[in-house]
Amino acid sequence: MSELGPTPFLILAAFLFACGVVCVAAKRNAIGILMGVELVLNAANLNLVTFARFDPRFRLEGQVFALLVVVLAAAEAAVALAIVLNFYNTHTTVDVDDGNELKG
């Protein structure tokens, strides 16, 4: 355990992040996009706790910020779900490609 450096964790975080971004970029379903966003947030969280564990300078900060991100993700999910609900009410779908009324 102690011999394991931060690198595998960072690679995992990068992988999760990439998954999240691809999910946001590729999905048409709004719920799917939300899930992608959660993935991105959690990838960032993983980075935070990794540095909290392996870098003594960030021992406390990393953990605190990870908690903060968790709270943030909850709030974000609440707001985003409200938006999705409203979107559904007006468009009777959750396909984000239909929401192009602000096109320039």
Added chain:
Amino acid sequence: MLDTLTAIPGRLYVVATLLPLAAFALLLLAGTVRALAGPPYRRPGRGGAYLVLAAMAASAALGVTGLVTFLNDPAHLTHEETALSARWSERVDWVRVGRIDPTIPGSPALSTPALALELGYRIDHLTALLFAMITVVGTLIVLFSLGYMAGETEPTVEDHEVDRQAHARRPAALGGGHDTTPPLFEGERPPPHPTHFHRRGRFGRFFLYLALFAFSMLNLVIADNLLQIFVGWELVGVCSFFLIGFNYERPSAARAATKAFLMNRVGDAGFLVAILIAWSAFGTLNVRDIASTFAGGPPPMLSYPLWIVMGVGLFLGCVGKSAQMPLHTWLPDAMEGPTPVSALIHAATMVAAGVYLVGRCYALFAPEVLLGIAYTGAVTLFVAATIALVQTDIKRVLAFSTVSQLGYMMLALGVGGWVAGLLHLLTHAFFKALLFLGAGSVIHGCHHEQDLRRMGGLAAKMRVTAATMLVGVLAIAGTPLLSGWYSKDQVLNAALAFAHDRPEHLALFVLPLVTAGLTAFYMARLWFLAFTGTPRDRHVFDHAAESPPVMTLPLVVLAAFSVGVAWGWPPWDADASYLGKLLHESRPSTVADAGGGNHLLAGGLALLAAASGFGFAALRYWKRETVPSAGPPSGARRFLLHKWYFDELYDRVFVRPAVTVSRLAGAFDKRPTGDAEPARSRVDGGTLDGWLNAVGQGAAAAGRSLRRVQTGRLRGYVLVLALTAVAMLGILTALAG
């Protein structure tokens, strides 16, 4: 209120100055409210005119009260300067500038205490007399205007002049030299016109301007510092502009107003330079303070060249305002304004402001500048008088006569006749206002006929006007015991004394002497042509009628003033004039008493010249039926009819180059080809507009192309975002590595 006025009676003048301003403000407010709230348009009301008349009358009452109080002031009688100043002058800081706090270390030390622009007034004999003159004459002229401008109370006014000018050639004076139609001589029958121009009556507006003018002029007179004078100076200038252009639909009126305004700007530039020099050299603009530094010769803080420049600058301002050579050409054109305006602004008060300023700032002029003033006046008075000899428009004769008389005043000041010049200012104001109002009465009675060649025999129809105008003519010609005689005699005497001391300047006496004869000639010519002989135009004569009492009453009052305003005891002694004695009191101490000279010689010669001029005119025009200047004018006559070709000269030298430069600038600025179809792209690389349009159209094109990026597709945005982040990360890594 009364207590303050008795303690500081000078405040009478402040109140009297602010009254017309209050009337102006009320009228402006009422007009705005009426325009905003009322029905679209109604008949112009007379209330505003009565308000202005009341304000002017109150000002006149206060001005006369102030004059009497001033003359009987105990401090004045005992010559206590400080007590007099305390009671008759006040000054407050208006704007503080350049305030230096001495407690702050390192702040630059000022060599002069130039800390504040001041507002203030100071009453002395000159101011008190001028103030009374302006308010009294102003009141009479406002009263006269009630009758003269009565046509403006109609809801619609037909202006034939607009149509006439639309069909006539534009005068070549200002830039319109590209038409090929032959010029229309003054007074020629207009061609038949198919259109009839109508406009709304502007009764109230006229009196609004008059009220503003009265305030500005009074402010100019009571001001104790150059800046405040300058403010009044510019305000009267703009009022003059408004009133010359009162019938602004007429191209000639609009052009005359512009001309007057621009000509005055030329002079005002000099005035401004003088003010700045005074400010930097003396640190104050208070005229009295500046003059006191000159008590023992030129002050050390002002170098001699700067002194000259300051004097020339000040005088340049006066040249513009008082229509002296070479800036005199605006005043005759200013006759486009309604006649009461010509009487008030362009004869009695505003144009005299230049003379007043020279008199007020007398100590500030170097001897060389004074000599220049004298020569300017001498040349002006002669040139203007010669032009007046051949004019056929009744108002233009009077306009050139005004220029000429202003030249007399400048000449008198230049040769050291301070009292003579300002006395002539005062007497001239009365008889010239009388003459102009008389001309106005004639014009009104003849239904806007101004051409002397179509008058004649009007004395039978307009008795009061004819009689009062005769008084004015006699006064300006210098008939003994009339006011003009006293002042002109003193002017000539001063000129003679000067020429006696310095024989090389003999022209300064000869020119005014000859002009005295010319003056008598052209004024008598005007009167004979208008009032005697057989009617030359039956139509004009048949419809002529005496003006209503509201117009003749001011004539009578002004005639009384023209006769007796300069009287003293004994009346046959020109030096005994009471008015002259009063002016003597406020003569600046630096002026040597311009006594001496051979009084009898000057007076006798002037009288001889005037009598011969008058006699010659009587011989030529009295009871004659001949129309003057029938047939094509001969050489000298054409020269005079063209006013010594000054307008043509200025047209060539200033106006046309300016127009050419404007055209070039316009060509640079606009598209060279005036294409009618609205082209999609107005970019033309060769012009300024083209460049500016290119910038604007480039921005628009960028916007048009960029809006395609805003697809509204969320996934596209995220993709771009992610790719951008990756790209930037890559760049950063590459840079760091």
